[in-house]
Amino acid sequence: xxxxxxxxxxxxxxxxxxxxxxxxxxxxxxxxxxxxxxxxxxxxxxxxxxxxxxxxxxxxxxxxxxxxxxxxxxxxxxxxxxxxxxxxxxxxxxxxxxxxxxxxxxxxxxxxxxxxxxxxxxxxxxxxxxxxxxxxxxxxxxxxxxxxxxxxxxxxxxxxxxxxxxxxxxxxxxxxxxxxxxxxxxxxxxxxxxxxxxxxxxxxxxxxxxxxxxxxxxxxxxxxxxxxxxxxxxxxxxxxxxxxxxxxxxxxxxxxxxxxxxxxxxxxxxxxxxxxxxxxxxxxxxxxxxxxxxxxxxxxxxxxx
Amino acid sequence: xxxxxxxxxxxxxxxxxxxxxxxxxxxxxxxxxxxxxxxxxxxxxxxxxxxxxxxxxxxxxxxxxxxxxxxxxxxxxxxxxxxxxxxxxxxxxxxxxxxxxxxxxxxxxxxxxxxxxxxxxxxxxxxxxxxxxxxxxxxxxxxxxxxxxxxxxxxxxxxxxxxxxxxxxxxxxxxxxxxxxxxxx
Amino acid sequence: xxxxxxxxxxxxxxxxxxxxxxxxxxxxxxxxxxxxxxxxxxxxxxxxxxxxxxxxxxxxxxxxxxxxxxxxxxxxxxxxxxxxxxxxxxxxxxxxxxxxxxxxxxxxxxxxxxxxxxxxxxxxxxxxxxxxxxxxxxxxxxxxxxxxxxxxxxxxxxxxxxxxxxxxxxxxxxxxxxxxxxxxxxxxxxxxxxxxxxxxxxxxxxxxxxxxxxxxxxxxxxxxxxxxxxxxxxxxxxxxxxxxxxxxxxxxxxxxxxxxxxxxxxxxxxxxxxxxxxxxxxxxxxxxxxxxxxxxxxxxxxxxxxxxxxxxxxxxxxxxxxxxxx
Numbered sequence: 001x002x003x004x005x006x007x008x009x010x011x012x013x014x015x016x017x018x019x020x021x022x023x024x025x026x027x028x029x030x031x032x033x034x035x036x037x038x039x040x041x042x043x044x045x046x047x048x049x050x051x052x053x054x055x056x057x058x059x060x061x062x063x064x065x066x067x068x069x070x071x072x073x074x075x076x077x078x079x080x081x082x083x084x085x086x087x088x089x090x091x092x093x094x095x096x097x098x099x100x101x102x103x104x105x106x107x108x109x110x111x112x113x114x115x116x117x118x119x120x121x122x123x124x125x126x127x128x129x130x131x132x133x134x135x136x137x138x139x140x141x142x143x144x145x146x147x148x149x150x151x152x153x154x155x156x157x158x159x160x161x162x163x164x165x166x167x168x169x170x171x172x173x174x175x176x177x178x179x180x181x182x183x184x185x186x187x188x189x190x191x192x193x194x195x196x197x198x199x200x201x202x203x204x205x206x207x208x209x210x211x212x213x214x215x216x217x218x219x220x221x222x223x224x225x226x227x228x229x230x231x232x233x234x235x236x237x238x239x240x241x242x243x244x245x246x247x248x249x250x251x252x253x254x255x256x257x258x259x260x261x262x263x264x265x266x267x268x269x270x271x272x273x274x275x276x277x278x279x280x281x282x283x284x285x286x287x288x289x290x291x292x293x294x295x296x297x298x299x300x301x302x303x304x305x
Numbered sequence: 306x307x308x309x310x311x312x313x314x315x316x317x318x319x320x321x322x323x324x325x326x327x328x329x330x331x332x333x334x335x336x337x338x339x340x341x342x343x344x345x346x347x348x349x350x351x352x353x354x355x356x357x358x359x360x361x362x363x364x365x366x367x368x369x370x371x372x373x374x375x376x377x378x379x380x381x382x383x384x385x386x387x388x389x390x391x392x393x394x395x396x397x398x399x400x401x402x403x404x405x406x407x408x409x410x411x412x413x414x415x416x417x418x419x420x421x422x423x424x425x426x427x428x429x430x431x432x433x434x435x436x437x438x439x440x441x442x443x444x445x446x447x448x449x450x451x452x453x454x455x456x457x458x459x460x461x462x463x464x465x466x467x468x469x470x471x472x473x474x475x476x477x478x479x480x481x482x483x484x485x486x487x488x489x490x
Numbered sequence: 491x492x493x494x495x496x497x498x499x500x501x502x503x504x505x506x507x508x509x510x511x512x513x514x515x516x517x518x519x520x521x522x523x524x525x526x527x528x529x530x531x532x533x534x535x536x537x538x539x540x541x542x543x544x545x546x547x548x549x550x551x552x553x554x555x556x557x558x559x560x561x562x563x564x565x566x567x568x569x570x571x572x573x574x575x576x577x578x579x580x581x582x583x584x585x586x587x588x589x590x591x592x593x594x595x596x597x598x599x600x601x602x603x604x605x606x607x608x609x610x611x612x613x614x615x616x617x618x619x620x621x622x623x624x625x626x627x628x629x630x631x632x633x634x635x636x637x638x639x640x641x642x643x644x645x646x647x648x649x650x651x652x653x654x655x656x657x658x659x660x661x662x663x664x665x666x667x668x669x670x671x672x673x674x675x676x677x678x679x680x681x682x683x684x685x686x687x688x689x690x691x692x693x694x695x696x697x698x699x700x701x702x703x704x705x706x707x708x709x710x711x712x713x714x715x716x717x718x719x720x721x722x723x724x725x726x727x728x729x730x731x732x733x734x735x736x737x738x739x740x741x742x743x744x745x746x747x748x749x750x751x752x753x754x755x756x757x758x759x760x761x762x763x764x765x766x767x768x769x770x771x772x773x774x775x776x777x778x779x780x781x782x783x784x785x786x787x788x789x790x791x792x793x794x795x796x797x798x799x800x801x802x803x804x805x806x807x808x809x810x811x812x813x814x815x816x
Binding site: 075076077078079080082083086087102103104105106107119121122123124125126127128129130131142143144145148149150151152153171173174175176177178179180183184185186188189190203204205206207208209210211213214216221223289290293294295296297 | 558559560561562563564585586587588589591592608609610611612613614615617618619621633634638641661662663665666667668669671672673674675677679680704706707708709710723725726727728729730731732733736737738810816
């Protein structure tokens with residue numbers, strides 16, 4: 001098994017208390033065996049000011065700890081202030097790489113090393129190659145891609161392009177201009193009172209028959225099931241995937257990262273890793289159907305490698 | 306609750322009851338002729354159905370005392386009149402007032418709209434149901450014109466006669482609906 | 491403003507052209523377009539015939555190749571581009587960066603439009619596609635207000651903007667939604683289907699009609715209540731604070747009343763959704779909008795098309811075009 005597969009901590013997608021957000025990243029810097037950490041607000045521009053105060057300290061602490069930091073851009077850019085924020089972020093001249101989550105960030109990043117986040121549609125090797133030629137160095141693929149697509153993209157990836165796969169956390173499924181948190185609470189988006197902060201792990205969405213189904217995070221809709229590709233990690237490593245992305249949920253993410261690391265390093269059996277993760281994050285069942293070309297809500301047990 | 310703008314009226318129950326004693330046997334050759342007529346003029350219908358041509362479709366005009374079982378599978382597409390749709394062996398059941406079913410087959414009514422208004426009830430293999438609808442739509446099937454065309458030189462008067470019959474159906478249904486509305490007021 | 495009309499089948503194409511479409515949009519019968527429904531769309535021969543029919547009557551044909559090519563198997567998408575060009579398409583509607591690049595390099599003279607599936611929701615994204623691939627028009631996602639549309643149209647000129655004015659309404663940013671594949675394994679981006687019929691089941695129960703998608707209950711409709719498509723985002727769900735239409739009611743977009751504002755905003759083309767709909771829908775909606783546009787151009791009083799009976803859930807919204815929608 002390749003020990004070369006790295007771990008990336010994705011951006012916190014939920015609206016966490018700003019101090020908790022900062023302290024979470026400080027602990028990641030100090031303790032988590034991740035190589036790369038993406039930080040920044042991806043979902044809602046109204047949350048941006050809360051993080052902005054702590055962002056420099058978080059980036060500094062992570063980089064001092066030897067982590068590669070990616071500055072994540074917004075996934076949906078419609079309003080003027082969102083355009084300005086995205087343009088500022090993407091045209092910044094600092095040494096920290098930007099991770100583009102919307103096409104609007106691509107033009108200012110052209111010609112400079114940057115990352116492509118899972119919210120930019122890269123479904124095939126032609127698009128990956130085109131982006132790499134413009135300076136993309138890292139590429140986190142959309143979570144709905146099946147293994148065959150991941151393998152084809154990774155196999156054809158030009159040298160210098162690291163292909164990453166979304167491997168843990170509730171799966172981002174959709175983004176909208178409409179805020180479903182505000183709507184569920186009977187509020188207007190402009191007067192939302194940040195009700196999304198009440199659900200730091202996402203607001204549970206059940207079917208009328210009471211089946212757990214989705215999770216709402218403001219403008220974003222995620223799966224109820226938590227992606228977990230730990231049993232698929234050996235296969236992903238063989239495909240040439242360069243990194244697995246762990247998306248923060250309300251659980252011990254340091255321990256989650258250590259578990260993935262142990263499995264990737266061959267110190268823990270994948271099945272044992274899955275059991276360990278189930279203890280760390282009991283809030284939702286695990287899903288990996290997308291990888292297996294099945295409905296994303298399913299979990300397909302690993303076959304013998 | 307979103308209000309429902311029901312548009313397709315069903316035939317009056319009295320008429321339905323009056324039709325009940327009629328034998329089905331004489332209907333059979335007419336149905337076979339109609340199916341052949343449509344497919345002769347629209348050979349691409351079967352291509353559009355693709356694999357779904359092998360399905361058994363139950364067509365149930367809820368305001369008539371009989372129903373149809375359609376099996377479009379080439380090379381011998383079949384349609385049969387039955388008193389009641391069988392409980393087993395059907396892949397799809399499409400039910401609604403006869404005017405709605407004919408409206409789909411002559412392109413004058415939109416299948417989705419009929420479904421939204423609950424005029425149409427579809428159960429079973431939805432992909433097959435959608436394929437059938439699109440196959441009929443796609444080649445511009447117009448049941449009335451296609452039937453009339455089968456009569457060759459008599460086509461124009463036949464089409465007038467058939468459309469007249471359809472209009473009568475419509476008026477009968479509307480008068481029935483009107484009675485019902487008055488009964489409620 | 492041009493009127494861009496849906497054609498899921500050759501019959502619908504002829505009806506749309508005859509009813510006054512300036513252009514129709516359509517796709518090949520496979521995964522290369524975003525309405526890959528059973529029995530729908532065009533064979534190669536039908537596309538050539540359709541283009542000829544439209545051109546004889548002065549209408550254009552825009553061919554949508556607007557799903558994202560499958561990794562390791564991009565061939566069918568490139569062939570769709572090549573064949574559409576060869577069939578005489580007036581423009582190609584594309585979403586994938588790699589495919590836009592292929593089309594721009596292989597067919598440099600061909601007019602290219604950015605599909606709504608590319609979710610180019612701001613001037614910077616539009617300019618990116620203009621500069622990189624020379625696109626001439628962008629179809630804007632249904633997430634913008636009229637004021638935002640006006641700002642985009644001004645900022646990206648001479649690139650044209652096209653907006654949806656009628657029909658089904660995506661509440662999520664288009665091309666960035668995996669809700670369907672989460673429940674069914676089939677996605678708009680990869681398979682060209684959303685909430686595919688093959689995974690839908692309806693059941694009449696004592697309490698009404700139950701719709702299920704991929705095994706998940708999406709909605710129940712009471713007796714006599716108008717129904718909608720079994721799409722996830724138009725379903726009823728339970729959350730802590732509320733139970734009901736969490737994402738959107740089963741409604742259709744109807745922006746007919748906004749035509750003057752859209753003209754003012756500098757929009758070049760108006761698009762009617764509904765390649766999956768029948769001839770009756772195409773005929774009714776196209777004729778109504780043609781009449782509304784003529785009235786607008788001649789300064790006559792505006793007549794509401796009155797198309798309620800054709801709409802999903804039999805009710806309409808102006809969607810994101812009104813800011814309060816958010």
